[in-house]
Amino acid sequence: MEPIIATRDLKKVYRVGKVDVPALRGVDLLVQEGEFVAVVGPSGCGKSTLLHVLGGLTRPTSGHVLVDGNDFITMTDSDRTKFRRHKIGFVFQRFNLLPTLSARHNIALAQHIQGNGFNPHRFDAVVEMLGIKEKLHHRPFALSGGEQQRVAIARAVICEPKILLADEPTGNLDTENSQIVLNMMRRLNRSFRQTILMITHNPEAAAVADRIIRMRDGRVISD
Numbered sequence: 001m002e003p004i005i006a007t008r009d010l011k012k013v014y015r016v017g018k019v020d021v022p023a024l025r026g027v028d029l030l031v032q033e034g035e036f037v038a039v040v041g042p043s044g045c046g047k048s049t050l051l052h053v054l055g056g057l058t059r060p061t062s063g064h065v066l067v068d069g070n071d072f073i074t075m076t077d078s079d080r081t082k083f084r085r086h087k088i089g090f091v092f093q094r095f096n097l098l099p100t101l102s103a104r105h106n107i108a109l110a111q112h113i114q115g116n117g118f119n120p121h122r123f124d125a126v127v128e129m130l131g132i133k134e135k136l137h138h139r140p141f142a143l144s145g146g147e148q149q150r151v152a153i154a155r156a157v158i159c160e161p162k163i164l165l166a167d168e169p170t171g172n173l174d175t176e177n178s179q180i181v182l183n184m185m186r187r188l189n190r191s192f193r194q195t196i197l198m199i200t201h202n203p204e205a206a207a208v209a210d211r212i213i214r215m216r217d218g219r220v221i222s223d
């Protein structure tokens, strides 16, 4: 089977003034559809950069990267944006929900933006799985951190992305809420066969994944 993510000698160099900052120094990575992968490593080792490149948010400097068969090196910026909107879901440490909208509208807006219209079956299945059915009329400020993150995850997966990319999803949560959110991600992975790539510092987070990739200085040091 074709891997859903395939990188070879992937490099990313940021140019800061006149200085080159190498963030990825040749990453080789294969991820199969349905895998739940945790990416760990010290701060500054390139985890977020890798996630941003795979999500089409950042253009790589060189190397090969195929995401669901699409080559990001040769793609135009506008094709990458289109690809991202249809194929990738993002979850961030700081939830990033729209404060003036209810949980329901935060989630439904994602379907609206993607342009496929409201899909009630998917909506119900996702909110049921994430245990937020009773919270849908609340605005973010009236929800706990764990609930906000569950709404953010619902928003990220509502359009059935090929890949869910999560950058420290439990970074702002206490132990109990972290565990709940991790269990939900695990269920998403198992029940919907959702492919997940998750950056984390949390050892418990790494433990729910099928596979742990360790990075250091812009490279994968163990897998």
Ligand code: ADP
Binding pocket: 014, 015, 016, 021, 022, 023, 041, 042, 043, 044, 045, 046, 047, 048, 049, 050
């Ligand atoms: P991690 O997520 O593991 O903490 P990052 O991918 O954020 O690592 O950073 C890798 C390296 O790239 C670091 O040296 C960081 O300072 C640098 N870096 C990240 N983003 C940028 C940017 N937008 N501009 C310049 N340098 C950056």
